Amino acid sequence: MSKRTIRSFLLGDAQADRVVPPSGFTAQLTLFAAAAMAFLAVFALALCMASGRLADRWAGELARSATLRISAPADQRDAQTAAALEILRQTPGIASARALSMEEQAALLTPWFGADLPLDDLPVPQLVEIVADDQGYDVEGLRLRLSGEVPGAVLDDHSRWRRPLVDAANSLRRLGLMSILLIGGATAAMITLAANAALAANAQVIEVLRLVGARDTYIAQAFVRRFTLRALIGATLGMALGMLGVALLPPASDAGGFLTGLGFQGAGWAVPFLIPVLGALVAFAATWYSARRRLGELT
Amino acid sequence: MIELENVGYSYGGGELLSNVTLSLSPGSFHFLTGPSGSGKTTLMKLCYGALKPTSGRIKVFGSDMRRLDRDQMAILRRRIGVVHQDCQFLDHLPLADNVALPLTVSGRDVGAESQNLSELLAWVGLGNRTDALPPELSGGERQRAALARAVIMSPEVVLADEPTGNVDWEMSQRLLTLLAELNRMGKTVLVASHDLALIRAAKSLVQARVLRISNRKLQLAGADL
Numbered sequence: 183m184s185k186r187t188i189r190s191f192l193l194g195d196a197q198a199d200r201v202v203p204p205s206g207f208t209a210q211l212t213l214f215a216a217a218a219m220a221f222l223a224v225f226a227l228a229l230c231m232a233s234g235r236l237a238d239r240w241a242g243e244l245a246r247s248a249t250l251r252i253s254a255p256a257d258q259r260d261a262q263t264a265a266a267l268e269i270l271r272q273t274p275g276i277a278s279a280r281a282l283s284m285e286e287q288a289a290l291l292t293p294w295f296g297a298d299l300p301l302d303d304l305p306v307p308q309l310v311e312i313v314a315d316d317q318g319y320d321v322e323g324l325r326l327r328l329s330g331e332v333p334g335a336v337l338d339d340h341s342r343w344r345r346p347l348v349d350a351a352n353s354l355r356r357l358g359l360m361s362i363l364l365i366g367g368a369t370a371a372m373i374t375l376a377a378n379a380a381l382a383a384n385a386q387v388i389e390v391l392r393l394v395g396a397r398d399t400y401i402a403q404a405f406v407r408r409f410t411l412r413a414l415i416g417a418t419l420g421m422a423l424g425m426l427g428v429a430l431l432p433p434a435s436d437a438g439g440f441l442t443g444l445g446f447q448g449a450g451w452a453v454p455f456l457i458p459v460l461g462a463l464v465a466f467a468a469t470w471y472s473a474r475r476r477l478g479e480l481t
Numbered sequence: 482m483i484e485l486e487n488v489g490y491s492y493g494g495g496e497l498l499s500n501v502t503l504s505l506s507p508g509s510f511h512f513l514t515g516p517s518g519s520g521k522t523t524l525m526k527l528c529y530g531a532l533k534p535t536s537g538r539i540k541v542f543g544s545d546m547r548r549l550d551r552d553q554m555a556i557l558r559r560r561i562g563v564v565h566q567d568c569q570f571l572d573h574l575p576l577a578d579n580v581a582l583p584l585t586v587s588g589r590d591v592g593a594e595s596q597n598l599s600e601l602l603a604w605v606g607l608g609n610r611t612d613a614l615p616p617e618l619s620g621g622e623r624q625r626a627a628l629a630r631a632v633i634m635s636p637e638v639v640l641a642d643e644p645t646g647n648v649d650w651e652m653s654q655r656l657l658t659l660l661a662e663l664n665r666m667g668k669t670v671l672v673a674s675h676d677l678a679l680i681r682a683a684k685s686l687v688q689a690r691v692l693r694i695s696n697r698k699l700q701l702a703g704a705d706l
């Protein structure tokens with residue numbers, strides 16, 4: 183397509199539009215289908231972005247923190263803690279390591295044992311909070327060294343329960359992406375069917391136009407413009423309704439967890455505006471392809 | 482204008498035309514006659530590129546038709562006015578828009594040509610029917626509208642396939658007069674018709690040559706029909 187073709191396509195040609203008879207009912211069906219698909223696409227997108235955020239957050243937070251548990255007889259506890267802290271200080275890739283105070287450990291246990299727990303009388307292990315820097319550290323190496331020098335220490339890098347969570351969030355994101363692709367494909371299929379029906383219904387119009395010397399581009403454009411505009415308008419409506427639906431979801435809260443986090447955040451709100459544009463592009467390509475193929479069959 | 486060299490055309494079943502050689506020179510008037518099914522319409526279609534010959538060569542305005550792509554073919558059709566026996570229109574547009582359709586699709590400004598358009602419609606006697614939709618027109622009106630549409634681009638060649646097929650004698654005389662007038666204006670005209678009375682009637686109007694298709698061949702018929 184030349185630059186001129188694109189320009190005349192965008193500006194439109196009232197006369198070119200008139201040569202194809204108006205089709206009320208099918209036009210509304212195309213509009214409805216585009217709107218429904220855009221509506222679904224908004225939710226698929228929201229799911230994608232929410233699960234993406236979740237996966238990133240879990241992976242980031244969990245990967246960077248680890249816990250060292252030191253279970254030792256009361257008399258050796260402080261010495262072993264000091265030794266462990268020294269090892270951690272020397273390990274490359276660890277940003278900070280800090281032994282939790284008695285009060286902090288008591289706060290962690292409160293939900294399970296109540297506020298009145300006499301912590302001093304119980305053999306509670308000492309916890310050391312480890313925060314890795316961006317490069318990370320060699321977990322296995324650290325584990326080996328600790329087992330040699332601090333026998334009571336157990337390193338927990340949270341990976342055991344981190345992986346399934348991150349995997350789950352990533353699977354959700356993949357499902358969302360796949361839904362968006364399927365929605366795009368289904369839209370293309372529907373528009374192609376509708377365009378083919380319109381081209382077949384207007385076979386006489388096409389023949390007359392061809393007889394009086396209309397070029398393929400001219401004939402195709404009359405159809406392509408129509409379907410592209412219908413898809414654009416329908417998808418805009420659907421997107422607006424979908425975004426309204428997402429906006430009306432209850433706000434994200436800690437108590438609600440994942441479910442209430444479904445939605446867009448910040449710049450994410452701009453992404454759904456791509457849906458009508460992509461919908462129009464899909465309609466354009468689908469109609470262009472069917473029109474050219476149909477016209478190629480004529481002499 | 483249009484030259485056919487040893488053109489043959491076969492349908493799936495068998496050969497319909499073979500070794501047809503024909504040259505339409507500028508300003509000439511030809512009748513094409515022959516029994517039904519002899520290939521008149523096929524020959525007309527070959528002349529404006531709706532069919533491709535299975536053998537031989539067709540040159541239109543000096544260029545080999547086989548070498549033209551689809552867009553060039555569309556441009557070519559703007560220089561050849563075609564009137565069909567069963568003329569088709571865009572049924573949702575009024576007559577004036579239908580007649581102006583060749584201008585519309587070639588990107589010409591229809592508004593600027595409105596004077597021409599109304600003169601043309603008056604010439605074919607449809608000046609008072611401009612707002613009628615094609616389904617509302619009678620057979621004769623449709624034929625005249627098709628003729629007006631065929632000549633609005635001021636083509637060099639006018640091809641009319643049985644233009645009088647659906648109309649009474651008086652109307653065919655009128656159409657013939659219009660075609661003769663076009664020829665006097667310098668257009669090359671080829672009219673396919675099986676109506677010998679019409680061809681005889683044309684003798685008084687125009688210097689016409691008669692081509693006849695018989696046994697798959699094209700022959701120049703004698704002067705006396």
